[in-house]
Amino acid sequence: MQIIDDFSDDRLKSWCIHCGGWLINLDTNVDHAPSKGFLLDPRPENLPTVPVCMPCNSGFSRDEAYMIASLSTALSGTTEPAKQIIPSARRILEKSVPLQEQIKRSSYDVDTGTLLAWRVEHLLKWL
Numbered sequence: 581m582q583i584i585d586d587f588s589d590d591r592l593k594s595w596c597i598h599c600g601g602w603l604i605n606l607d608t609n610v611d612h613a614p615s616k617g618f619l620l621d622p623r624p625e626n627l628p629t630v631p632v633c634m635p636c637n638s639g640f641s642r643d644e645a646y647m648i649a650s651l652s653t654a655l656s657g658t659t660e661p662a663k664q665i666i667p668s669a670r671r672i673l674e675k676s677v678p679l680q681e682q683i684k685r686s687s688y689d690v691d692t693g694t695l696l697a698w699r700v701e702h703l704l705k706w707l
Contacts, residue, residue, distance in 0.1 A: 583629050593631065596608075596631075596632045596633040596636055597611075597630055597632060597634060598632055598633070598636035598637075598639075598640070599635075599636050601636075603631055603632075603633065606634070606635070607633065607635075608631050608632065608634060609631075609632065609637055609644040609671055610629035610630065610631055610632065610637075611629065611630050611631075611632045611637050612627045612628070612629055613627070613628045613629070613630060614627075615644055615648075616668075616673075617644060617645075617648045617666070617668040617669075618648060618651070618666065618668075620651040620666070620667065621667065638650065643654055645672045645676070645679070646679065648666060648668055648669050648672060648675075649669045649672045649673055649679055649680075649683065650683060650698070651666065651669070652664045652665050652666035652669030652670075653669070653673075653683050653687075653698070656669075657696055658672075658682050659673060659680050659681075659684040659687075661673040661674045661680070683698065686698045686699045687699075
């Protein structure tokens with residue numbers, strides 16, 4: 581992955597990009613862009629990161645898990661954890677049976693069993 585130099589003003593790097601809180605006053609860590617959960621192994625070692633506050637970074641974990649599991653389920657055509665294309669989705673679905681069941685209930689046959697689709701509005705109830 582090619583890293584592009586960051587030429588932004590250093591004064592703009594003092595805030596959490598999610599909540600706008602001053603990073604100097606907060607516990608921080610880094611947010612990867614794109615999230616590591618969307619990437620297959622072997623992942624690039626030089627993923628771009630942005631400093632963020634820990635409450636924001638951990639606060640988006642559930643949304644990120646939902647998105648990864650939904651995407652992998654659509655790509656795989658099943659909610660079975662062992663058959664997921666995205667490895668992190670396998671772990672997410674194994675750990676969250678309610679999410680796995682909600683995604684499964686939201687799926688329906690479009691073409692007599694040969695094509696699955698999902699009703700996203702039903703998935704949002706899990707969030």
